[in-house]
Amino acid sequence: xxxxxxxxxxxxxxxxxxxxxxxxxxxxxxxxxxxxxxxxxxxxxxxxxxxxxxxxxxxxxxxxxxxxxxxxxxxxxxxxxxxxxxxxxxxxxxxxxxxxxxxxxxxxxxxxxxxxxxxxxxxxxxxxxxxxxxxxxxxxxxxxxxxxxxxxxxxxxxxxxxxxxxxxxxxxxxxxxxxxxxxxxxxxxxxxxxxxxxxxxxxxxxxxxxxxxxxxxxxxxxxxxxxxxxxxxx
Numbered sequence: 001x002x003x004x005x006x007x008x009x010x011x012x013x014x015x016x017x018x019x020x021x022x023x024x025x026x027x028x029x030x031x032x033x034x035x036x037x038x039x040x041x042x043x044x045x046x047x048x049x050x051x052x053x054x055x056x057x058x059x060x061x062x063x064x065x066x067x068x069x070x071x072x073x074x075x076x077x078x079x080x081x082x083x084x085x086x087x088x089x090x091x092x093x094x095x096x097x098x099x100x101x102x103x104x105x106x107x108x109x110x111x112x113x114x115x116x117x118x119x120x121x122x123x124x125x126x127x128x129x130x131x132x133x134x135x136x137x138x139x140x141x142x143x144x145x146x147x148x149x150x151x152x153x154x155x156x157x158x159x160x161x162x163x164x165x166x167x168x169x170x171x172x173x174x175x176x177x178x179x180x181x182x183x184x185x186x187x188x189x190x191x192x193x194x195x196x197x198x199x200x201x202x203x204x205x206x207x208x209x210x211x212x213x214x215x216x217x218x219x220x221x222x223x224x225x226x227x228x229x230x231x232x233x234x
Contacts, residue, residue, distance in 0.1 A: 023199025055105025
């Protein structure tokens with residue numbers, strides 16, 4: 001059993017990281033123009049207008065919560081006079097609402113994909129694997145957040161977070177993760193599976209976000225009558 005724990009929490013994270021980086025570089029080099037979400041908006045837009053923003057905004061808040069929870073040590077929040085009860089309440093309200101929004105959005109997106117034939121036919125083979133993995137990650141994470149914040153029996157910042165930060169030191173704290181509750185282990189394992197699949201699925205479109213659009217100048221459109229008027233005055 002100890003060898004299995006070492007493999008899962010001491011070796012697998014680095015293998016996933018190598019696959020994630022190498023796969024992303026390969027995809028960018030050989031399929032740069034294929035790094036898109038392959039939008040299905042033309043096939044069905046009514047449900048997409050609701051579920052798309054719900055899922056993506058919920059996911060952004062979930063990711064932000066993970067960054068704070070995993071990378072910010074508990075001692076730092078205590079030094080900022082953030083009590084344990086206040087931290088748990090914030091995790092329950094903000095994290096819970098964000099998780100519910102992401103799960104609800106994903107549920108509608110899946111139902112839309114299964115219900116609409118044109119959208120279903122536009123699905124990729126990788127979708128059949130990515131969607132169940134993503135759903136498991138979100139559901140396990142939401143359950144762990146709600147149960148952990150309400151019961152208070154496990155503080156992930158003294159377990160999962162310690163293990164996560166130890167990976168950057170190249171000295172994985174295997175016992176910290178091996179002793180975590182089952183839901184946290186499921187959430188982490190399927191999270192690693194999601195990162196392993198990332199470069200080879202539509203998830204890679206996250207790397208193709210047109211951030212340059214935020215700073216580029218406005219595109220000015222002029223009607224034909226404007227040009228006709230100018231030509232007529234010359």
